[in-house]
Amino acid sequence: MRIAGPHVVATLAGCFLAEDGQPLTEYRLPECVRGKLKLAELGAREVPCELYLWPTARSYCRSPMAEIHTLGSPPLLATVLRTVCAGGVRAAEPGEFTLRAFLGGRIDLAQAEAVLGVIDAPGQQEFQVALEQLSGGLSHPLSRLREELLELLAHLEAGLDFVEEDIDFISASELEHGLAAALIQVESLAAQMTSRTEASSVPRVVLRGLPNAGKSSLLNAMVERYGTDTSSARQAALVSPQPGTTRDYLTVRLSLEGMECELIDTAGLDEGSRLAGPDRDAQGMTRQQIARADVEIHCLDASQPDVPSMLPENQTDPSVLIALTKCDLPRRIESANLSEACLAIQTSATNGVGLLSLADAIRAALGNTGKHEAAIVAATAQRCRDSLMSAAASLREAQRLVSAGGVEELLAAEIRAALNALGNVTGAIYTDDILDRVFSRFCIGK
Ligand SMILES: Nc1nc2c(ncn2[C@@H]2O[C@H](COP(=O)(O)OP(=O)(O)OP(=O)(O)O)[C@@H](O)[C@H]2O)c(=O)[nH]1
Ligand SMILES: [Mg+2]
Numbered sequence: 001m002r003i004a005g006p007h008v009v010a011t012l013a014g015c016f017l018a019e020d021g022q023p024l025t026e027y028r029l030p031e032c033v034r035g036k037l038k039l040a041e042l043g044a045r046e047v048p049c050e051l052y053l054w055p056t057a058r059s060y061c062r063s064p065m066a067e068i069h070t071l072g073s074p075p076l077l078a079t080v081l082r083t084v085c086a087g088g089v090r091a092a093e094p095g096e097f098t099l100r101a102f103l104g105g106r107i108d109l110a111q112a113e114a115v116l117g118v119i120d121a122p123g124q125q126e127f128q129v130a131l132e133q134l135s136g137g138l139s140h141p142l143s144r145l146r147e148e149l150l151e152l153l154a155h156l157e158a159g160l161d162f163v164e165e166d167i168d169f170i171s172a173s174e175l176e177h178g179l180a181a182a183l184i185q186v187e188s189l190a191a192q193m194t195s196r197t198e199a200s201s202v203p204r205v206v207l208r209g210l211p212n213a214g215k216s217s218l219l220n221a222m223v224e225r226y227g228t229d230t231s232s233a234r235q236a237a238l239v240s241p242q243p244g245t246t247r248d249y250l251t252v253r254l255s256l257e258g259m260e261c262e263l264i265d266t267a268g269l270d271e272g273s274r275l276a277g278p279d280r281d282a283q284g285m286t287r288q289q290i291a292r293a294d295v296e297i298h299c300l301d302a303s304q305p306d307v308p309s310m311l312p313e314n315q316t317d318p319s320v321l322i323a324l325t326k327c328d329l330p331r332r333i334e335s336a337n338l339s340e341a342c343l344a345i346q347t348s349a350t351n352g353v354g355l356l357s358l359a360d361a362i363r364a365a366l367g368n369t370g371k372h373e374a375a376i377v378a379a380t381a382q383r384c385r386d387s388l389m390s391a392a393a394s395l396r397e398a399q400r401l402v403s404a405g406g407v408e409e410l411l412a413a414e415i416r417a418a419l420n421a422l423g424n425v426t427g428a429i430y431t432d433d434i435l436d437r438v439f440s441r442f443c444i445g446k
Contacts, residue, residue: 001067001068001077001080001081001084002065002066002067002068002092002097002445003065003066003067003068003084003089004059004060004061004063004064004065004066004092004097004100005063005064005065005089006063006064007064007088008063008064008065008066009024009025009027009053009055009064009066010025011084011087011088011089012024012051012066012068012084013025014087015037015038015039015080015083015084015087016033016035016036016037016038016049016051016068017035017036017038017046018033018034018035018051019033019034019035019036020033020034024051024053024055027053027055028055028056029055030052030053030054030055030056030058030059031052031053032050032051032052032053033050033051033052033053034049034050034051035049035050035051036048036049037049037068037070037080039079039080039083040083041079041082041083042079047070047071047076048070048071049068049069049070050069050070051066051067051068051069052066052067052069053065053066054066057104060097060101060106061097061100061101061104061106062100062101062104062105062106063100063104068080091444092444092445093439093444094439094440094441094442094443094444094446095112095116095438095439095440095441095442095443095446096439096444097445097446098112098115098116098439098442098446099112099435099439102427102435107134108139108143108426108427108428109425109426109427109430109434109438110133110138110139110142110377110380110384110425110426110427111133111134111136111139112427112438112439113133113377113379113380113383113438114130114131114133114134114138114377114380115134115442115446116377116379116441116442116446117129117130117133117134117377117378117379117380118130118131118134119446122202122253122260123202123255123258123259123260124258124259125258125259125260126260126377126378129375129376129377130377132375133375133376133377133380137375138189138375138376138380138425138426139426141185141189142189142422142425142426143426143428145182145185145186145422146419146422146423146426146428148178148181148182149178149182149415149418149419149422150419152170152175152178152179152415153412153415153416153419155169155170155174156169156170156175156408156411156412156415157412159408160408160409160412172402172405175402175411176399176402176403179395179398179399179402179415180399182395182418183392183395183396183399186388186391186392186395186418186422187392189376189388190385190388190389190392192375192376192381193376193380193381193384193385193388202253202260202261202262203260203261203262203294203295203366204261204262204264204289204292204293204294204295205254205261205262205263205264205293205294205295205296205297205362205366206264206266206289206290206292206293206295206296206297207219207263207264207265207266207297207299208266208269208286208290208296208297208298208299209268209269209298209299209300209301209325210243210268210269210270210299210301210307211243211244211245211267211268211269211270212241212242212243212244212245212268212301213268213299213300213301213325214299214301214325214326214349215246215265215266215268215299215325216237216238216239216245216246216250216265217237217239217325217349217350218297218299218323218325218347218349218358219237219250219252219263219265220236220237220239220349221347221349221352221355222252222254222263222355222358222359223236223252223254223263225352225355225359226254226255226256226359227252227253227254228253228254228255228260229252229253235250235252237250237265243268243270244267244268244270244279246265246266246267246268246282247267247278247279247281247282248267248282248285249264249265249266249267249285249286249289250264250265251263251264251265252264252265254359256359256362256363257359257363259363259366261294261295261362261366264289264293266285266286266289266290267279267282267283267285267286268286269283269286269287270283293319294319294366295319295320295321295362295365295366296312296319296320296321297321297322297323297358297362298311298312298320298321298322298323299323299325300322300323300324300325300333300344301324301325301326301333302324302325302326302327302329302331302332302333302346303326303329303330303331303332303333304332304333305332305333305334306333306334318365319365321343321345321358321361321362321365322343322344322345323344323345323347323354323358324344324345324346324347325347325348325349326348326349326350327346327347327348327353327354328348328350328351328353343361345357345358345361379438379441380425383434383437383438384424384425387421387422387424387425388421388422388425390417390418390421391417391418391421391422394414394415394417394418394421395414395415395418397414398411398414398415398418401414
């Protein structure tokens with residue numbers, strides 16, 4: 001349990017006894033204090049406890065703060081909560097500790113989002129990106145950029161103040177140079193942000209193929225080996241010898257050596273036959289899933305003779321993979337029909353052959369989609385894309401004004417607009433709305 005605020009020490013002094021007998025109010029440095037909780041509700045019984053104490057403002061929240069580490073029992077926690085609340089503490093809002101860290105100037109808004117990025121990182125890649133952003137990977141270059149622009153603006157405005165005296169505080173070429181340098185930085189950041197359009201950055205791998213091709217079996221086999229959901233309630237895809245078994249699509253989460261992806265089973269695509277009702281709807285859903293896929297795996301039943309429509313048209317597309325299924329059965333498919341550029345991975349859901357090769361191929365294909373290149377936490381990218389675009393637009397307009405010898409007041413206004421837009425990213429400028437959007441995503445206690 002975590003408590004923050006000016007009266008933390010006084011509140012805890014009433015219910016915590018340090019092992020060394022020293023009163024809590026005498027601690028001056030951050031420390032882990034061993035001791036016991038003495039709670040009126042529990043009578044004479046004391047509960048062992050470690051108190052992580054930050055007695056001064058040198059804490060995450062920039063105010064005294066404490067963490068109570070004790071037995072993980074819900075009724076005990078409820079008792080502790082009642083006790084401290086009776087002493088004047090109130091329950092935190094979601095993300096309030098991080099909000100306080102932001103308001104206290106310990107971190108900026110991009111770093112606050114990175115906190116959540118670290119907590120929610122679905123895989124190694126996202127975790128590294130979030131850590132980098134948390135340590136200022138985005139904030140530092142942005143604040144340097146704002147400082148440079150502020151300096152340009154200051155020179156420009158000084159010139160405006162002394163317009164009678166005819167002193168030039170900054171030359172046109174210096175302005176041009178400064179604006180161009182700023183624009184390059186903003187555009188490169190904006191490009192990184194637009195490469196992350198979806199809130200969920202987990203790439204999507206879709207299994208497609210004719211009915212009965214073995215898609216659902218392959219999905220189950222991959223989940224067995226690479227699935228991240230270890231709960232016993234995990235759903236398995238329905239498998240049967242009857243074509244058209246899968247109608248609804250099923251999504252599972254895989255971790256392929258640290259690279260996370262979603263694997264999606266779809267209804268078999270049945271081009272020829274006339275379909276009605278749910279079968280037709282299932283075909284529509286399959287096509288939707290294919291349209292949203294980052295990588296497609298075409299499943300071809302190797303135990304059946306070739307069917308003309310079964311081969312993908314875009315066999316050289318690196319995001320299209322071919323999996324020959326049921327390779328444990330006698331082979332009847334004519335591999336000659338597969339173009340040479342296209343590597344068909346031989347698999348068997350029954351004996352597990354080829355699953356590793358398939359995993360490697362998916363990893364390689366995902367590496368090519370560029371989905372993993374972004375160096376910015378997805379939530380930040382989503383929130384800040386427009387701000388960066390508008391900063392870039394203002395800088396471009398400022399450049400145009402300089403080269404056209406335009407009015408300096410207008411030029412100053414454009415630079416100020418760019419500064420405001422950049423300020424939104426780090427939270428140097430913020431509204432309650434922005435804070436709500438950022439911190440409402442957090443859970444209580446963070
Ligand atoms: N021997 C063998 N049989 C397989 C293998 N994979 C799937 N099958 C069988 O092929 C049949 C169809 O498998 P499914 O996984 O349901 O195929 P599907 O592509 O999902 O089929 P629909 O959902 O109907 O489109 C079932 O009887 C499976 O047991 C395999 O690797 N080896
Ligand atoms: Mg199926």
